[in-house]
Amino acid sequence: MSSAVVVDGPGRHRLVPHEPAAPGPGEARVRVHAVGICGSDREVYQGNRPEGYVRYPLTPGHEWSGVVETVGEGVPDGLVGRKVVGEGFRNCQVCDRCHAGETTLCAAGYEETGFTQPGAMAATLVLPARLLHVLPDDADLSAAALLEPAACVAAAALKAGARPGERVAVVGTGTLGMFAVQFLAAHSPAALLVVGTRDERAALSRQFGATDFRLRTDPLPADIDVVIETAGSASAARTAASLLRRGGRLVLTGIPAAGAEGLDPTDLVVRQLEVRTVFGAAPDAWAHAVRAFGAGLLDPAPLVTHEWPLERFADALALVGSGDPKVGKVLLRP
Numbered sequence: 001m002s003s004a005v006v007v008d009g010p011g012r013h014r015l016v017p018h019e020p021a022a023p024g025p026g027e028a029r030v031r032v033h034a035v036g037i038c039g040s041d042r043e044v045y046q047g048n049r050p051e052g053y054v055r056y057p058l059t060p061g062h063e064w065s066g067v068v069e070t071v072g073e074g075v076p077d078g079l080v081g082r083k084v085v086g087e088g089f090r091n092c093q094v095c096d097r098c099h100a101g102e103t104t105l106c107a108a109g110y111e112e113t114g115f116t117q118p119g120a121m122a123a124t125l126v127l128p129a130r131l132l133h134v135l136p137d138d139a140d141l142s143a144a145a146l147l148e149p150a151a152c153v154a155a156a157a158l159k160a161g162a163r164p165g166e167r168v169a170v171v172g173t174g175t176l177g178m179f180a181v182q183f184l185a186a187h188s189p190a191a192l193l194v195v196g197t198r199d200e201r202a203a204l205s206r207q208f209g210a211t212d213f214r215l216r217t218d219p220l221p222a223d224i225d226v227v228i229e230t231a232g233s234a235s236a237a238r239t240a241a242s243l244l245r246r247g248g249r250l251v252l253t254g255i256p257a258a259g260a261e262g263l264d265p266t267d268l269v270v271r272q273l274e275v276r277t278v279f280g281a282a283p284d285a286w287a288h289a290v291r292a293f294g295a296g297l298l299d300p301a302p303l304v305t306h307e308w309p310l311e312r313f314a315d316a317l318a319l320v321g322s323g324d325p326k327v328g329k330v331l332l333r334p
Helices: 039-046 147-160 175-185 199-207 234-242 265-270 283-294 310-320
Strands: 003-009 012-017 027-037 063-071 083-086 124-128 132-134 167-171 191-196 212-215 224-229 244-252 274-277 304-309 329-333
Touching: 003 310, 012 310, 027 083, 027 310, 039 310, 063 124, 063 147, 132 283, 147 175, 147 224, 147 244, 147 283, 167 175, 167 234, 175 191, 175 199, 175 224, 191 199, 199 212, 224 234, 234 244, 304 310, 310 329
Parallel strands: 167 191, 167 224, 191 212, 224 244, 244 274, 304 329
Antiparallel strands: 003 012, 027 063, 027 124, 027 329, 063 083, 083 132
């Protein structure tokens, strides 16, 4: 009998028998290969996710990959057997934001796989087939499980609009930061600086295309054209802004704790900085990430350090929150 994780409420979870559900019209059922754990999954378990952005009891899991098992009425049979990943936001498709392609800002309200809808920490997952992105037949499904965070960074890269020959930088060296390095490297920058708080990621940053790595305590330049911030703290956002030349472009992807002191508006105006933000990944960002992955421009595999069975959910959460610099992305295998 296959299993699923159910989080009943903060600090309470069960491993329960899983019975695959039949997909309804417009839906597909995916056999889950791997599901990643990130900070937002810890928020769900600890109970500090913002109100309205989680619904208990819940099967978590929003970073995943798998193979389509069966499809419902109205879905092409050709999807069966294909390797896939899938968007998480269950948008309404009819509001003005959805029509503009900004599905993460759907005016009908927030619904997302793994937070308010059943997620992938189970043997199978049923979701609208329109959310699926088909992968190459030879795709590494363990690596592909990281395409959800990659898509979020793809959204930042698209908003940053880096051009060949520009000086670019990434602040933050976690999973998102390493994806940002890869996306920016693909734009042939004149220089690609990575700024972090620990030097354990220096070698990997350079492997992915960085030309320089510095700690936040080191002397830092102030002539960067484009910066993507991924660390999720107010201090990281301020560091990112300080790197920019006048008229530079900043994209924030991290979400600091509520009430954090932000950027200085006087500084933003006087230096005429362009600041943009990212909340999740819309379809164009997903398509960008999947294309980059399929073309070999995006390599998630070195970021995976652990693959454990689903039964070790609690151990995996503890490991992700341990602060151990040797821990990268932890995958669970249903």
